[in-house]
Amino acid sequence: MFSSVTLRSAATEDRPALLLRPWREADVPALRRAHADPVLRRRTAYPVVGESDGLMFVEDHRRDWELGTRFGFAVLEEETGRLVGCAVLKRPSAAGPAAEVGYWTAAHARGLGVAPRALEAVTAWAFETFGGAGLDRLDLLHQEDNEASCRVAAKSGYALEAVLPPAPPEFPLSGHLHVRRAPA
Template sequence: MSLSIDPCIPAGSLSGARQPELLTADGGLLLRPWAADDVAALHRAFEDTTIQYWSLRRMASRAEAEEWIAAAHRQWREESGAQWAVVPADGGEILGRVALRSMDLLQGLADCAYWVLPHARGGGVAPRSLTALSDWALRKAGFHRLELSHSERNEASCKVAAKAGFAFEGVRRSALLHTDGWHDMHLHARIQGDARGWGREG
């Protein structure tokens, strides 16, 4: 059966090239694909209780970290998702992660996710990285709409979304089960033509 619309992003447009490295607007942070050498740092990241709580994930071994990185590269090849490690642009240890999940090339839609390691929190890593990622996705990759969802109890994520230019669109009631029960979820989105976030504000 044929489609009545042209895909927003033709198949192969992303996987036909290497996953790009992205700089934040201030040049201070680099978003790069995850590498095999990142296994230990990734494993340590998922030992953080805050990351465990909000992401609902556990990573019990280095082998699971290796598989997570391998899966990230498969997602790029399959054009189903994309993951980046966030590091200082001048070199140094991993500060966090940003991602595009559930990529729908036909509709030009993806879901954004991120976390920041404890030692890097409070320095604007998340909004700067999310802005760089969404700028690339909307302006270069061809996505039309990026969504971001977080628990209504996660005030820090709400601030990150606002700083990165993601408009608040509403509440999805009792939408995600956490270890302490069901959470209402805030939905934010940024679409082509919206103002930039962190980079615009300096």
């Protein structure tokens, strides 16, 4: 139903336009290169090491799109098609009031405003698409020591709502919960 969704973030004077679209098998080589970054591997719950991991990543995202539970976008520079990140909307309940957003940026694209622009595109799409079904809140979670994600959240209008205690083994460190509410 949503598998043909394409989102855009316009170019600025010093930054290229971004294109967000569902993951494809052709993205696997670039996905593997992005996941070679130790910073990304440390922060992601879904590491992609080999070809089979990449194909499983794409297949899992395709299935989740069809189920309507998780909408993962490859984030590309529109002009070059170069993979610069990932943005995702996790929607555990089709009619629930809350959903979760997430993102990562490839090492070569950090500091270029990719994450805030991709997050803004997914945020606007989420409220536009699911607001009529009751979505009125988006949660953004990250480990407390991830200062870059905290800056992205603030730039994107996600207010810090709570510091969460560690929950080992999956979340060994405390975390931040940032929230953005639907526009009035």
